[in-house]
Amino acid sequence: MRSTGLKLIALFLAFGVWYVVSAPRRETVYERRFAAPLSIVGMPRDLVITTPVPDTISVRLRGRASDLHSASSQTLDVPVDVSWIQQAGDVTITMRPQAVHAPANIEVVAIEPNKVQFHVEHLRQRAIPIRPFLVGQPPPGYLTGDPTLMPDRALVSGPGSQILKMSEVGTERIIMTGRTATFVQNVAVVSDSPLVRIVAPLTTQVTVPVLAEVGPNQPAATDTVEEKKP
Numbered sequence: 001m002r003s004t005g006l007k008l009i010a011l012f013l014a015f016g017v018w019y020v021v022s023a024p025r026r027e028t029v030y031e032r033r034f035a036a037p038l039s040i041v042g043m044p045r046d047l048v049i050t051t052p053v054p055d056t057i058s059v060r061l062r063g064r065a066s067d068l069h070s071a072s073s074q075t076l077d078v079p080v081d082v083s084w085i086q087q088a089g090d091v092t093i094t095m096r097p098q099a100v101h102a103p104a105n106i107e108v109v110a111i112e113p114n115k116v117q118f119h120v121e122h123l124r125q126r127a128i129p130i131r132p133f134l135v136g137q138p139p140p141g142y143l144t145g146d147p148t149l150m151p152d153r154a155l156v157s158g159p160g161s162q163i164l165k166m167s168e169v170g171t172e173r174i175i176m177t178g179r180t181a182t183f184v185q186n187v188a189v190v191s192d193s194p195l196v197r198i199v200a201p202l203t204t205q206v207t208v209p210v211l212a213e214v215g216p217n218q219p220a221a222t223d224t225v226e227e228k229k230p
Contacts, residue, residue, distance in 0.1 A: 143208030
């Protein structure tokens with residue numbers, strides 16, 4: 001009797017351990033869509049993408065409820081390797097489920113849509129004039145002369161189609177309101193296009209003449225004021 005009782009207890013314990021260990025495998029399997037971050041990697045240094053690429057892409061995952069519950073966009077990643085691209089032009093990439101980095105025990109069923117399309121151009125550099133961006137007017141009785149810059153040209157880098165069309169780049173805003181004297185100001189050189197980068201110089205020194213109008217009862221000219229960016 002004692003031996004039979006011990007066997008029953010052992011059998012009960014073994015069943016309990018099996019039940020606990022096998023619980024995850026007995027969970028219902030579900031499918032769920034997630035927005036996974038899409039990243040372009042390996043782009044050759046002499047090429048640039050000139051058309052929009054989605055930040056995320058829809059992936060359909062299959063797994064146990066507990067695993068899917070812990071999954072999120074932060075635990076997913078869809079890297080797209082473009083190191084093989086050598087020429088400018090339109091590019092179409094077909095993505096397979098195996099390309100998705102997902103947590104263990106989760107199956108990637110599909111990527112929808114499974115194609116990414118974009119346009120690639122060669123990078124070009126060119127030196128073009130810098131235009132000071134003057135904002136506002138001096139008070140009545142004063143005139144703004146022609147600004148001078150040192151240096152007055154900037155080397156820019158970007159897609160060939162944009163670089164060839166550019167005739168100038170600008171500076172950050174130079175406020176003219178309330179100015180009554182010639183002044184010198186160091187300002188940043190900026191690009192209006194997110195695809196065009198200022199290579200050099202990053203700043204330029206602008207001298208803006210502010211002169212009193214000629215005539216009776218006009219304010220007297222004052223000395224030059226030099227301003228420096230902090």
